[in-house]
Amino acid sequence: ETGVTQTPRHLVMGMTNKKSLKCEQHLGHNAMYWYKQSAKKPLELMFVYNFKEQTENNSVPSRFSPECPNSSHLFLHLHTLQPEDSALYLCASSPSGTSGIPSTDTQYFGPGTRLTVL
Amino acid sequence: AQSVTQLGSHVSVSEGALVLLRCNYSSSVPPYLFWYVQYPNQGLQLLLKYTSAATLVKGINGFEAEFKKSETSFHLTKPSAHMSDAAEYFCAVSGGDMRFGAGTRLTVKP
Numbered sequence: 001e002t003g004v005t006q007t008p009r010h011l012v013m014g015m016t017n018k019k020s021l022k023c024e025q026h027l028g029h030n031a032m033y034w035y036k037q038s039a040k041k042p043l044e045l046m047f048v049y050n051f052k053e054q055t056e057n058n059s060v061p062s063r064f065s066p067e068c069p070n071s072s073h074l075f076l077h078l079h080t081l082q083p084e085d086s087a088l089y090l091c092a093s094s095p096s097g098t099s100g101i102p103s104t105d106t107q108y109f110g111p112g113t114r115l116t117v118l
Numbered sequence: 119a120q121s122v123t124q125l126g127s128h129v130s131v132s133e134g135a136l137v138l139l140r141c142n143y144s145s146s147v148p149p150y151l152f153w154y155v156q157y158p159n160q161g162l163q164l165l166l167k168y169t170s171a172a173t174l175v176k177g178i179n180g181f182e183a184e185f186k187k188s189e190t191s192f193h194l195t196k197p198s199a200h201m202s203d204a205a206e207y208f209c210a211v212s213g214g215d216m217r218f219g220a221g222t223r224l225t226v227k228p
Binding site: 006040041043045090092104107109111 | 160162
């Protein structure tokens, strides 16, 4: 595998379910990101991890819980979601991250997980 | 704080015609500017990046963009559109805090 991979590619869940999204990067990068992409809206940055430490949480509801066990893997744990959380969730990585803020480096994106909340 | 505005959520051109996608930015510090492309069912892919080295930036697939500080613009152009250019294009600005525009969907007619 090369680049940034995300699993699953599609996920349908009920509002009471608990599920997790997985992201893996094979680029040797130190920073990883979760974005939410909704129709007709700009990409919304959700979380940033730099050297496995969370450096940004963009006022994301607690029903989204990130986890970064190492610099290659990033998870997004989901529980008691709402229908308005349905979106494409994109993971990205970049070579290095400035502490506390997303890097100005190029970000490399995975293909995303299309999430539908019923 | 930084922000970008992409003018036109949808642009349609004929194959072989000029492609012009508009982006205006706002930044309190010298910006880094990016254009990304997203093909259906894929993530975003970098087209080109401005880092103050040169105002005209050449990217992949024949695209280029010109940084104009006086106009706070970073428009994306391609002289001749190809069917394979049909995709969603995103402008982004970073002065340390990356912000994306809402995107412009490019349709190429045969």
